[in-house]
Amino acid sequence: MYLYHYFDKRSGPFRSLTALPAEEAEKVLNQLKAERPESLCAQRDETYIEKRRSCEALLRREFAAKGGIMDIPSPYYMVVEHSPWLSTWFEQGDFLRIPIEAFDTRKISFTYGDSMPTFSPRVNDGKEYRRKVYTYDEILEIIKKYGLPQDWNDDGSHGPERYIEAHVWCDDPVRQYITQTEHK
Known part of the structure; x- marks a missing residue:
């Protein structure tokens, strides 16, 4: 299994708005919207950062309840295997592919689908993987099942789940991929 991280080449990998103080995060998001109008980032509404922070708090709480280990307050976001749809999110898109063996899997939580719609009260289809955070071993079972x-919903026609989101709660091995490039 590989974890993929998609990003804009101008910013570099593993940049996180929620790792920034609120005022700075808003400033960066507004700058990205102005300078990269064709990116998915430019489509985010003014409450995005607040919603993302709330979702991260929920992920943290649920993962802690399962005994997950979290070394950092805000996770790095990756996905399980290649997502054709995510590869289109950025104007100058690129990605990193890292084998799962490079990580301490006790420090990674997963949602079957993006965490925001997974926990959204607007998504009420009764699927067993809604509103759930998984450990590595648990997500392997869900992948076996579904x-x-x-592979079956890249276009989103069968619901909001288009990939499996991985939340990396530590700096290793991510640290070696982070560049000194500032948000541009």
Whole structure:
């Protein structure tokens, strides 16, 4: 299994708005909207950062309840295997592919689909993987049962799940990929 991280080449990998103080995060998001109008980031509404922070708090709480280990307050976001849809999110898109063996899997939580719609009260289809955070071993069982969403729903026509989101709660091995490039 590989974890993928998609990003804009101008910013570099593993940039996180929620790792920034609120005022700075808003400033960066507004700058991205102005300078990269064709990116998915430019489509985010003014409450995005607040919603993302709330979702991260929920992920943290649920993962802690399962005994997950979290070394950092805000996770790095990755996905399980390649997502054709995510590869289109950025104007100058690129990605990193890291084998799962490079990580301490006790420090990674997963949602079957993006965490925001997974926990959204607007998504009420009764699927067993809604509103759940998984450990590595648990997500392997869900993958056996349902497959990878990008294989059966890359276009989103069967619901909001288009990939499996991985939340990396530590700096290793991510640190070696982070560049000194500032948000541009």
